[in-house]
Amino acid sequence: MTVTKTEALPVRSGDDVVRVRQRVRALAVEIGLGLVDQTKIITAASELARNTLDYGGGGDVRMETVLAGTRKGLRLTFEDQGPGIADIEQAMTDHYTSGGGLGLGLGGAKRLSNEFHIESTPGSGTRVTIARWK
Amino acid sequence: MDRIPILKLGGALIVSIQVDMHDRLALALEEDLTAMIARTGARGVLIEISALEIVDSFIGRMLVSIAAVSRVLDAETVVAGMRPAVAITLVELGLELTGIKTALNVERGMALIQVRLSEEDDGHGSDRDRHED
Amino acid sequence: MSTDGAGVLERILTEDEAAILDAWNTALREGASLQGGRIREAELRTQAKAVLGQLRDALASNSLDADGEGFAPLRETLADISRSRAIQGFTPTDTANFVFSLKEPIFEALRRSADVDASTLAAGVWAAGKVLDRLGLHTMEVFLASREEVIGRQGQEIAELSTPVVRLWDGILALPLIGTLDSARTGVVMENLLQAIVDEEAEIAIIDITGVPTVDTLVAQHLLKTVAAARLMGADCIVSGIRPQIAQTMVHLGVELNVVSKATLADAFAVALKRTGRKVVRQQAPAEERR
Numbered sequence: 001m002t003v004t005k006t007e008a009l010p011v012r013s014g015d016d017v018v019r020v021r022q023r024v025r026a027l028a029v030e031i032g033l034g035l036v037d038q039t040k041i042i043t044a045a046s047e048l049a050r051n052t053l054d055y056g057g058g059g060d061v062r063m064e065t066v067l068a069g070t071r072k073g074l075r076l077t078f079e080d081q082g083p084g085i086a087d088i089e090q091a092m093t094d095h096y097t098s099g100g101g102l103g104l105g106l107g108g109a110k111r112l113s114n115e116f117h118i119e120s121t122p123g124s125g126t127r128v129t130i131a132r133w134k
Numbered sequence: 135m136d137r138i139p140i141l142k143l144g145g146a147l148i149v150s151i152q153v154d155m156h157d158r159l160a161l162a163l164e165e166d167l168t169a170m171i172a173r174t175g176a177r178g179v180l181i182e183i184s185a186l187e188i189v190d191s192f193i194g195r196m197l198v199s200i201a202a203v204s205r206v207l208d209a210e211t212v213v214a215g216m217r218p219a220v221a222i223t224l225v226e227l228g229l230e231l232t233g234i235k236t237a238l239n240v241e242r243g244m245a246l247i248q249v250r251l252s253e254e255d256d257g258h259g260s261d262r263d264r265h266e267d
Numbered sequence: 268m269s270t271d272g273a274g275v276l277e278r279i280l281t282e283d284e285a286a287i288l289d290a291w292n293t294a295l296r297e298g299a300s301l302q303g304g305r306i307r308e309a310e311l312r313t314q315a316k317a318v319l320g321q322l323r324d325a326l327a328s329n330s331l332d333a334d335g336e337g338f339a340p341l342r343e344t345l346a347d348i349s350r351s352r353a354i355q356g357f358t359p360t361d362t363a364n365f366v367f368s369l370k371e372p373i374f375e376a377l378r379r380s381a382d383v384d385a386s387t388l389a390a391g392v393w394a395a396g397k398v399l400d401r402l403g404l405h406t407m408e409v410f411l412a413s414r415e416e417v418i419g420r421q422g423q424e425i426a427e428l429s430t431p432v433v434r435l436w437d438g439i440l441a442l443p444l445i446g447t448l449d450s451a452r453t454g455v456v457m458e459n460l461l462q463a464i465v466d467e468e469a470e471i472a473i474i475d476i477t478g479v480p481t482v483d484t485l486v487a488q489h490l491l492k493t494v495a496a497a498r499l500m501g502a503d504c505i506v507s508g509i510r511p512q513i514a515q516t517m518v519h520l521g522v523e524l525n526v527v528s529k530a531t532l533a534d535a536f537a538v539a540l541k542r543t544g545r546k547v548v549r550q551q552a553p554a555e556e557r558r
């Protein structure tokens with residue numbers, strides 16, 4: 001798998017979340033994702049960006065267009081240096097929330113992606129990677 | 135700060151969301167709508183979202199919350215014009231728009247609200263559930 | 268003494284080009300590569316000449332690595348030929364033989380060559396075998412890749428073709444599903460139906476599954492998602508045509524299809540008409556409501 005393009009954006013305010021959505025859309029269009037797939041990855045990005053902001057105390061997102069064989073994909077990595085998640089399994093459960101939201105963020109983002117990966121160390125931060133393939 | 139304009143038409147309030155919703159805008163809309171329902175005694179709220187390219191759980195929560203507050207103030211909420219891609223994504227996300235009626239477009243949405251208004255004029259109680267077999 | 272295979276081959280191809288080309292063309296013609304007119308002889312000759320020329324150029328780089336830089340133009344030409352063979356419907360054997368049938372003419376030419384001793388001959392034969400085998404495999408890889416591409420495209424076309432959304436009445440759509448539903452196909456079906464609901468401003472969509480052989484948990488889930496998405500857009504769905512044995516299986520599997528369902532498309536249509544405030548009556552008295 002080769003990375004064909006990398007971009008990064010900060011996630012530190014509500015306006016940043018909007019900017020992340022707009023860049024993700026542009027990249028999704030660029031690799032030729034269909035309308036429904038575009039909507040799914042943008043929505044997933046929006047959920048994760050908000051998680052980074054609300055629970056991680058802000059962080060960054062790395063956006064990469066990737067190529068595996070002839071398949072194009074979009075990979076997003078959200079990273080924060082926040083408190084981390086002690087029980088990932090519980091955090092992935094629908095309707096579980098520690099911050100008063102609907103608790104669909106992580107589980108929802110996973111369902112909207114083809115690939116989902118989460119790493120978290122309590123006390124030092126969380127990294128979530130998702131990918132959507134054409 | 136920008137605010138989304140709210141129109142009053144008969145006993146209904148109409149909102150058309152035409153921009154990418156950022157959080158403050160969503161919260162402002164919720165506040166404005168609540169105040170407007172209380173002030174005008176509107177019985178229906180129509181939110182038109184055909185221009186919205188995504189509805190994430192934040193915007194979904196705002197819609198559900200508007201509907202809940204409206205209900206307390208005796209107004210019914212109809213969301214009209216959701217795009218197919220948005221609907222598919224919402225279902226996959228697992229978000230349920232509880233307490234919200236839906237319509238294909240503004241015209242149908244207004245018709246739903248009119249039905250409720252005329253039913254109440256006839257003295258019938260309000261029946262909020264969707265008709266099912 | 269020269270046992271440099273690439274050099275030997277290059278010299279032979281330069282000195283004896285006309286004879287090799289002639290013998291190769293004969294072999295191709297006899298080897299049924301013309302495929303009963305799928306390709307013209309003149310075209311085949313042009314391709315053979317181009318390939319031979321590029322093979323000589325590639326060998327001039329003094330390398331036998333058919334995957335290397337010097338062979339790039341030749342690989343490109345062979346890929347083009349291979350792709351067009353795949354589209355023209357040649358068999359894999361015919362396609363590979365295009366390259367392999369060049370072996371014999373080259374071996375012959377090596378043997379004819381007067382000033383070649385045994386070890387040079389061996390080096391030449393070995394070199395020709397090595398290069399042509401690799402190139403033959405290359406044509407096969409491209410051939411298969413293009414076939415896969417064709418199959419993939421057809422698959423998508425079938426998915427789109429086999430899900431027609433029909434308008435039954437003003438505001439009433441039907442989606443007659445036929446064949447097995449997998450997740451890729453269901454995705455296309457779902458999108459088509461929801462888009463048709465928007466385009467036709469449909470209030471009710473009937474999903475008829477008479478032609479679906481089995482309904483497992485996954486298919487039921489897809490149906491439910493479609494119904495839920497339609498509801499979010501402001502349209503209702505009715506599922507029709509659940510056959511008795513499917514209904515049984517579903518109950519046994521514990522699959523719940525929590526939607527309005529009717530036995531036949533006709534029943535569903537009647538419900539749809541009623542819900543949209545219409546009824547069907549006989550033209551002559553006594554008027555009778557059809558159900």
